[in-house]
Amino acid sequence: MYTNLKRTLAKECVKKVGETVKVQGWVKKVRHLGNISFLVIRDRTGEIQCVLEGELAGFIVETESVIEAIGEVVSTNQTSLGVELLSKSVKVMNKNSLLPFEVNKKEVKAGLENLLNHRVLSLRHEKIASIFKIKATLEEAFREYLTGLGFIRIFTPKIVSQGAEGGANVFTLNYFGKEAFLAQSPQFYKQMMVASGLECVFEIGAVYRAEEHNSSRHLNEYISLDVELGFIEGFEELMELETEVLKYMFEKVKEKNKNELNLLKIEVPIITEIPKLTVHEASEILKKRYKKEMSEGDLNSEGEKLIANYIKETTGSDFVFITEYPRESRPMYTMPSENGLTKSFDLLYKGLEITSGGERIHEYEMLAASFREKGLNEENFENYLNTFKYGVPPHGGFAIGLERLTAKLLGLMNVREASAFPRDINRLTP
Amino acid sequence: MYTNLKRTLAKECVKKVGETVKVQGWVKKVRHLGNISFLVIRDRTGEIQCVLEGELAGFIVETESVIEAIGEVVSTNQTSLGVELLSKSVKVMNKNSLLPFEVNKKEVKAGLENLLNHRVLSLRHEKIASIFKIKATLEEAFREYLTGLGFIRIFTPKIVSQGAEGGANVFTLNYFGKEAFLAQSPQFYKQMMVASGLECVFEIGAVYRAEEHNSSRHLNEYISLDVELGFIEGFEELMELETEVLKYMFEKVKEKNKNELNLLKIEVPIITEIPKLTVHEASEILKKRYKKEMSEGDLNSEGEKLIANYIKETTGSDFVFITEYPRESRPMYTMPSENGLTKSFDLLYKGLEITSGGERIHEYEMLAASFREKGLNEENFENYLNTFKYGVPPHGGFAIGLERLTAKLLGLMNVREASAFPRDINRLTP
Known part of the structure; x- marks a missing residue:
């Protein structure tokens, strides 16, 4: 199912409202709110929020893991992109271990030597x-x-x-x-x-x-x-x-x-x-x-x-x-x-x-x-x-x-x- | 005289018929025919023939020296460029010594090591x-x-x-x-x-x-x-x-x-x-x-x-x-x-x-x-x-x-x- 689907970049999703797309990138953020989870995927063009409901809600993944989400692009006023993904499937492509510092905040809090080491x-x-x-x-x-x-x-x-x-x-x-x-x-x-x-x-x-x-x-x-x-x-x-x-x-x-x-x-x-x-x-x-x-x-x-x-x-x-x-x-x-x-x-x-x-x-x-x-x-x-x-x-x-x-x-x-x-x-x- | 003249490249001379221009480059060839000499100047865009008459005829210069010629661009069917320069002045900018091999023939006759050495x-x-x-x-x-x-x-x-x-x-x-x-x-x-x-x-x-x-x-x-x-x-x-x-x-x-x-x-x-x-x-x-x-x-x-x-x-x-x-x-x-x-x-x-x-x-x-x-x-x-x-x-x-x-x-x-x-x-x- 969907195996022939080509990757869509985050930024390109805005042009694909109503279509089923495959998004791949790094997990920037995961939030769980009862029966619904939100996953933000970052790729080289930007980021897109994926909504996980039903069986997918509560999906466990480390931030910065590589992930693939397939779903329908829908309009929303909840994200700066103006669209989000109603996920049909999510798959971890390569998992991340514990990070030496956090890279998903507004600023990176690490000294120069640490930044250069990693x-x-x-x-x-x-x-x-x-x-x-x-x-x-x-x-x-x-x-x-x-x-x-x-x-x-x-x-x-x-x-x-x-x-x-x-x-x-x-x-x-x-x-x-x-x-x-x-x-x-x-x-x-x-x-x-x-x-x-x-x-x-x-x-x-x-x-x-x-x-x-x-x-x-x-x-x-x-x-x-x-x-x-x-x-x-x-x-x-x-x-x-x-x-x-x-x-x-x-x-x-x-x-x-x-x-x-x-x-x-x-x-x-x-x-x-x-x-x-x-x-x-x-x-x-x-x-x-x-x-x-x-x-x-x-x-x-x-x-x-x-x-x-x-x-x-x-x-x-x-x-x-x-x-x-x-x-x-x-x-x-x-x-x-x-x-x-x-x-x-x-x-x-x-x-x-x-x-x-x-x-x-x-x-x-x-x-x-x-x-x-x-x-x-x-x-x-x-x-x-x-x-x-x-x-x-x-x-x-x-x-x-x-x-x-x-x-x-x-x-x-x-x-x-x-x-x-x-x-x-x-x-x-x- | 002409000190404010900007350099004109060989190829650009075709657009300057009737104008006085300054050409600078390397001497590719010199020929003397009695009261007239021909000097071919090569620059990065191509080459132009300069006609030397009167006092300028017989001008002595080693090939591959750096030279400047000032003169009027005239049409001709004697050169592939379609123009030549009626020189008013010629000046050697930097002279060349004897060359280890000839670089102005159709082919360079030198082995690879010699070419690379020079x-x-x-x-x-x-x-x-x-x-x-x-x-x-x-x-x-x-x-x-x-x-x-x-x-x-x-x-x-x-x-x-x-x-x-x-x-x-x-x-x-x-x-x-x-x-x-x-x-x-x-x-x-x-x-x-x-x-x-x-x-x-x-x-x-x-x-x-x-x-x-x-x-x-x-x-x-x-x-x-x-x-x-x-x-x-x-x-x-x-x-x-x-x-x-x-x-x-x-x-x-x-x-x-x-x-x-x-x-x-x-x-x-x-x-x-x-x-x-x-x-x-x-x-x-x-x-x-x-x-x-x-x-x-x-x-x-x-x-x-x-x-x-x-x-x-x-x-x-x-x-x-x-x-x-x-x-x-x-x-x-x-x-x-x-x-x-x-x-x-x-x-x-x-x-x-x-x-x-x-x-x-x-x-x-x-x-x-x-x-x-x-x-x-x-x-x-x-x-x-x-x-x-x-x-x-x-x-x-x-x-x-x-x-x-x-x-x-x-x-x-x-x-x-x-x-x-x-x-x-x-x-x-x-």
Whole structure:
């Protein structure tokens, strides 16, 4: 009986009043009221109440078990969906054991470590699942926008023979008897792909930082949204492009994730123009307004937060570009400008760095000299450096940390909350 | 003069007859004919011929240098584009040194190792660049199709505490003093994300196999297109979904990559239904028709090729699903069926396995027993196994090897040709 019935999703039931349907999902709630029981089933689209009468009343099942209910869809004003199921049969598909914490209340009452230890369960809570639906939209929008501009999606290796940032903080592995590293960024490779004639490329992939930080801002493995493009006229172009990309990403979230944003009570900011400050200007503001002396030419995390507050107060923007970092605080491939500065920028979002970017050196001799000045052995970077002998156009790019962007947009206290299975100095599981 | 002129791409020049434009790209060819020189500039959209007269004639530049030409677009019947540039100025933006091989002939005459050693150069050849444009479309179409069905894109860690296939062939790394591994597949994590209530998920990411093969079919790092979904009614559903996904991917390539397909002289097959054979049926065919005795219940690579030929001859299909592998040849999470077989399948494309898939075990006790039968210590897989205590629905999935799919579609002899920077037992650079 009913064996040929296909599954109907909770949300689709509203269109099937009067029909017999099969619903499958997780048991969110069970209530028994004398001769009648109510069972709320949750699936990926929402939840539906099943009414159990007669023989079915008093049906015993643990919440979070997987269940199937077959019944007639009827209209009701008792549920927010506007329909419920008059059940004809109920069947436990897979039973649940005792839960370490409750996931069916309005809020999950468990600490972050507990939530992360039991990720499969914590994700059953719709507020937590919402984070990952929004993260997926951000990434999709990033690629959609760039593909629309003719950028090509590239795939570059994460097992590499040299770190792109000069060798510190890399994870080491044994590659068939040779020493190899996990890529800290696709920096060299994305530049090489620009030079290969693809010109405008992007990559979405994991990057690895063996940093011993244990802060709310750091992950040792995270998703980097990388962009690199050739034939740029200046590094300002890169900031313009990033502004447009972020604008599109936020608009897509507003459009696709209405439910999730409502649940999380998040208003997505409208990005117009993003204010810019040079590092020098930022230091002056910190000195004059906040009496803070920063080490010349860089902002620490306290400085970043103060500048973010200043920009928010004076312009209303959650974002600010900090530009023209001095050479000593940027990697060897950064294009210098005048007075020991570089054509580089960071983007702060609510006081957190979510992007580094800039123009790169495209001439062989200048690049080789820059490696030497940083005390790096050119021979170790031969494959990358040789690229620059074969005609590389002026180019630059940037990278957005996806988890940081998600966390800041959603007001999460810790970037780990935006990673399904975060890796940090203490955490290698689940 | 002209400093405010924005760059015009080669292909866009056809719409700008009579206008003065700035073109930037790589020098493909230079010819001098007395008082006139011809310079062909290639950019990411195509190529345009620049006519150099008067003072500009005789302009000396190495091919593959980066160049800028400003001039008037005029109609001509001398070029396939239908226009050329009457140059007013030419400027070398970055010069090229001597090339290790020629990239501007109809074919690149260099061996695979040489091409891979100089990837930036070999990609300058439009036939080679075409491979990566098509690969990008395949991946984009994969995600587009699944997103359309409501699947959520997930990101799972590649640094893991256990290999998903039972521990062999994994790369080992030092993770802050602990032993860790590079993920062979996102298998455990994608199942966990189904169980988390997201139900239908996909992932696009690198996977790592420390296999010492050195064949035309193997890469040690490759891109896996992973799918996993809950509440399936049988493993046949998975093969249907994969058929639809592949159909969409191939249609998108036909639509978006006309130029590239023309260049490579590839006709994309129309996928209708994909034939299915059980492993047992395949073995019988090998025995009767080809006098080959295979070890019971699995096909080796010779067997896969013969079966592919047989299916091509008898049905015209380049694809064939091989189903119901015996338990001993499948991983511990595979759902058993009767007679020691499993609800599993492989997909062969032109005789090469491009997919493994199947239904997974969703009940804790059955799964724990399966681990034990395979001689695996349950305690080492605690995080994964515990998931199954909390109500996991029937589910299954599959994974497509992106480089293998690309290579077979484009008739490439070696899967390394479909990887920009392949990693194999000998190759860790560039």
